[in-house]
Amino acid sequence: MSSTGPDTVGDADWSRAAWQVMQEESAAIAELAGELGIWVAFGSPHRLSGSNRPHNSLYVVSDQGSLVGRYDKRFLSNTEVRFMYTPGTEPLVFEVDGFRFGCALCIEVNFPELFAEYERLDVDCVLASVMVDDAARAVVAQAYGTLYGYWLGYSVPAQFSATAPAGLVAPGGQWIARCDGDGRPGLAIADLDRDAKDADIDMSLRLARPWRRTARAGLYEDRVVHGDPRSDARTAF
Template structure:
């Protein structure tokens, strides 16, 4: 069993620590660390030093990335993971803000599995669980403050995920690259958008 666990990563004084996730392999060895890149106003001012690198690791043919708390508000981080071939982002938070649930589902609907890990006392706003690449929950803990555990199977062959994984995600990658649209640019004066009406 692989484990991802949160903690402060101390730096040499007087530098503030990183807010981190440690990746531990099924051999019990630390194999990676994610340092939160988008710290809150309070964190960056008083508590933490920011990280600057994504954390990507592979387990049994799936690629994983990590994100922490308010980073859910930064779609570019999730797009970066998708562009680097990540299948599932492991998202950990201590938030009681229900908008985090909406944002996590939106990022998932862009073609990623999102694993949500929150303390049980925060579960009313967003219970722990796994959201599929179609934006719907595949499994959830209770949302009533009770601790729980969710197990789901990441299945690229699941017919319910076919459009999300095999059609929408590749199409969006091509659309983001832009050349798909440039080759269809029309030479028509009526095509020029007016900036002032």
């Protein structure tokens, strides 16, 4: 996409993008989702007006085939923000059968404040779509299941599966479904069950997540001791 050629990075020339084709393909995905009766989240650049750069986005389509929301990537890489995209400004939360979902894209996995925000927005699951061959990023994503007590869907292209296959992390931080690591397309399927008998999920949902909210809401303020020299002196045993 670089306007200065393949050997140097320059401003993206978005006139090269086949926008009509992408729009037709997006509409076809939405139509098929309606036919199959499934919800779908899929990625695509989202064209803006005039000379404004596009967003890097996730579209969310309902089981009726309707576009119900779009998430625009807010935290961009250096190359993206300098040469390619317009950053988004808002989270996206949508609800399916009583479960609340949030969305994140790629490098945003390395911005924990975004995932903390989704915890405050009371989501049950964050869908993270990642276009990078990075084992560490999958570990960071997995940690959010422990830190925030929600499910985490981690999606990567099949060619990166040998390093970190796509899958689903449960509250408590355990992978409960993963694709094969053989470089071939696959599906990871699992139930989101608030009444799961798994001890990690039960502990995270029933105890850990509520307790952390209580702890962050000023629980300790009236238990702090002021003026005690044994507390104030931090260089004495």
